[in-house]
Amino acid sequence: MATIETFARPTWLYRYRSIGSGLLNGTPAGEKKFTEEMDAILNGYVWCARYKSMNDPMEGLYKASSKVKKHAQYNDFIKSLRNEKLTLGIASFSETWNNELMWAHYADAFQGMCICYSMPALLSGMPEENSFARIAYGNKPYYLALTGMKNDFERSRAVLSTKHLSWAYEREWRLFSPTVGKAPHAPNAIKSIYLGARVSKKLRDTLLEMVKPFDLRVHTTEADGYNIVKKRTYEA
Template structure:
């Protein structure tokens, strides 16, 4: 499955030059409701949810991708207002968590404390659920145990590999050439394709710039 990671230019170039992706500990994600999509009206549920989130977050990190690079909000929010890049990876769908977007928080079933099956269903829902206002992201997640990641200070990384190979680089509509000719040449020799994004002429999405003279360079 082709999925995309958006970066400001500086961090996108670093990811490309070092052939690696940043893994985000769950506590550092930009949504305070991460893994807390449960209805917390009951005090007992709040206690359970707090413990659940602690267990999930302390050992795992995630890499967030989008299934769609043409969404202009993704470029605006995650690629420095279209001045960054989107990196396209081919990842087996079985390795990815597809995020479900909902209007209301999840209510646990009455038997959740006594049924392992119900508890398993609830946990899976919590791992995959965000509020509908995030739906423009069309998010898929790759979970990585932090113990298996490369650690530099407080940051975690995982290398590009055969399971998650980089396939394409899309330069934003406002990308400014960084004169990384050697890196560009190396990537092209590895079979990585390049394209430039532009705004549609008739719609409100981003699309591929087909004019050879308007192609941007890494």
């Protein structure tokens, strides 16, 4: 079972994804993106990427304490930490499905989807070496000390669980995997899929046909003033 580093946890986690709006135009990039995202849904895994591929250029920053800087093996310590950060795989989730900025930034300007996961099912269905952490938002980078962490994996995870306060609207949780790649989860982890307000009928129907074998709901959405609301629910 995967572990969790917090005293409180949400019942649901949401993952905003682009599903290749170019699919309708027959573009190779659009088809590739759609295939990748549907493969993850149909085969029960989450893709964990390198932190360098994420959209915040300040990912992974930290401030070393004076004791760390004076340590006899400081250079080796920092090199080992850097290598561990590059080895880790990360997948991002949110506590909410109806944040308009998240739809705009991570779901292809409302042409993508938001996948709803059961957090208990995610935790129980993943290997022990995987872990979840809620992002800590603040005005200063992570303060790196010599004590409190058992190894480079824990230190790297702590550094990569800290972001500037301006990102707090994302209400982010992160899945950490020891390596980049697929993190398998239990078949029942996905509970529903929300489709963006700009998803075409053709793309919606294609997705509905593909998820028919699964016990989940597909919700279409629309804008109601400045709110994102459910429009219609399909039972797969």
